[in-house]
Amino acid sequence: MFGAVLLLYAIPANVRMIPGALPYPALFPQIAAWLFIALGLIQVFFVNAQVQVPSARRILFFGLAAVLTLAALLLVDRLGYLPVMIALMAGVVWMVRERRWAWVAVVVLGLPVGIWLLFEQVLQRPLP
Structure with missing residues (x-):
């Protein structure tokens, strides 16, 4: 929908x-x-x-993810795409407690920078 x-x-x-x-x-x-x-x-x-009611911890994590995403949405125009998305990815990685440093680096730095390079440099489409 x-x-x-x-x-x-x-x-x-x-x-x-x-x-x-x-x-x-x-x-x-x-x-x-x-x-x-x-x-x-x-x-x-x-x-x-099977439909299951999520635990209180999962509901809390969902709420935290929603708050982080809303904060990123509100800050991206002021601070720019890269710093806000790097901070958002760092928050998500912290929430899921990822411990593999290579994977953390890819998600926190590689994903936002890769998306920025694709849209801004290759396709020449501006991001906020």
């Missing part, structure tokens, strides 16, 4: 079309929205899971 909201409302309302720009600006958000739809349908039709 989230993918449908993205496709029908969020992307058309928030992505400016630039004539002649390739790839066009809505391409990656639309791919993500279709993936949400497809993966959700796979879960509905092919996963036979």
Whole structure:
């Protein structure tokens, strides 16, 4: 359902079309929205899971992740993409208690820098 909201409302309302720009600006958000739809349908039709009430600790971690994500959303315009996303990834890695240093480095530094390089340098699409 989230993918449908993205496709029908969020992307058309928030992505400016630039004539002649390739790839066009809505391409990656639309791919993500279709993936949400497809993966959700796979879960509905092919996963036979028992419904379980999450523990208080899991609910707390979910709330903390939501607060971290909201803080990142509010700070990205002021501080820029890279410092905010590196801090967000560091927070997520701390929450899941990852101990393998190579994996920590990839997630905390490699992922935000890689995404920045792809969009800003290769595709020449600005990030906040």
